[in-house]
Amino acid sequence: MRLKCIACDALARPVYWCAAHSPHIVDVSLKRFGWHAVPHQLRQKLQSAIDQVEQDSRYDAVVLAYGLCGTATAGLRAGALPLIIPRAHDCITLFLGCCDRYQKEFDACPGTYWYVQDYVERGESEDTPLSIGAFTSSRADAVYVEYVEKYGVDNATYLVDVMHEWQEHYERAAFIDLGIGEPGTGAVFARQEAEQHGWRFERLAGDLALIK
Numbered sequence: 001m002r003l004k005c006i007a008c009d010a011l012a013r014p015v016y017w018c019a020a021h022s023p024h025i026v027d028v029s030l031k032r033f034g035w036h037a038v039p040h041q042l043r044q045k046l047q048s049a050i051d052q053v054e055q056d057s058r059y060d061a062v063v064l065a066y067g068l069c070g071t072a073t074a075g076l077r078a079g080a081l082p083l084i085i086p087r088a089h090d091c092i093t094l095f096l097g098c099c100d101r102y103q104k105e106f107d108a109c110p111g112t113y114w115y116v117q118d119y120v121e122r123g124e125s126e127d128t129p130l131s132i133g134a135f136t137s138s139r140a141d142a143v144y145v146e147y148v149e150k151y152g153v154d155n156a157t158y159l160v161d162v163m164h165e166w167q168e169h170y171e172r173a174a175f176i177d178l179g180i181g182e183p184g185t186g187a188v189f190a191r192q193e194a195e196q197h198g199w200r201f202e203r204l205a206g207d208l209a210l211i212k
Contacts, residue, residue: 001025004053006046007065008033010091012118013180014211015065022212027059033122039072047076054079065211067091086210095176097207105204111170113193116178116206117186173199178206 002025007015010033019026029049035042046064053062062081066073067088076083088094092114093102105112147156173194175187187203194201 001060002058003027003061003063004029004056004059005063005065006031006049006053008069008091009122010116010118011065011094011211012122014095014178014206014208017180018208018212026063033119035072039070042069042072043075046073050076050078050083054081065094067093088210092176094210095178095206096204097209101207105174109172109174112172112174113170113190113199115173115175115186115190115193117181120186120189170197171199172202173197174202174204176204176206178208 003022005015005019005026005028007028007030009030012030015028015030019028031042031045031049035045046066050062053059059081062078062083064073064076064083064085066085067090068074069090073085076085086094088099089102093099095114095116096102096105147159150156151159173190175190177187190203191201193199
């Protein structure tokens with residue numbers, strides 16, 4: 001079979017690794033992970049990408065390396081080709097391998113910031129790496145400037161203050177090691193964030209089962 005995989009680039013390394021080891025021919029197309037913050041726009045981009053694949057007679061199916069992602073994938077339409085998407089709320093489930101494990105981690109510590117290597121590597125710039133669901137100190141100034149332009153000084157100040165308040169409810173920085181390549185920079189960044197905010201740091205083994 002020849003498959004078209006449309007993936008968030010937060011999963012770039014595991015997706016390429018699994019594609020390389022697949023018995024099928026897999027062509028990968030990556031989308032920037034920042035679009036998950038605007039679900040309706042991400043949905044439009046994904047639907048457009050799916051529609052384009054439908055017009056290519058080479059493919060036997062479309063696979064999405066996405067979760068529900070804030071309802072971004074809800075309502076996507078498939079045509080003649082099968083469309084395969086994992087049952088997952090977000091990419092953390094994909095990194096941990098199943099919903100049950102994610103639920104256990106959440107029950108044990110709901111106040112967790114999640115980090116993976118691709119998120120750190122593929123931040124908006126080398127100086128502003130991102131974590132999954134985290135409002136990091138390195139992002140604060142850039143976000144404030146953006147919000148001032150959109151909402152004015154008073155509203156921007158309020159929104160950034162609220163974001164900082166959220167951090168008070170977090171207590172763990174968890175780096176998911178997928179065992180692909182050298183995760184040194186991602187783990188180091190996650191540990192530094194933990195030390196800065198007074199959280200405990202944990203390094204968890206990832207599981208590629210769902211991505212495979």
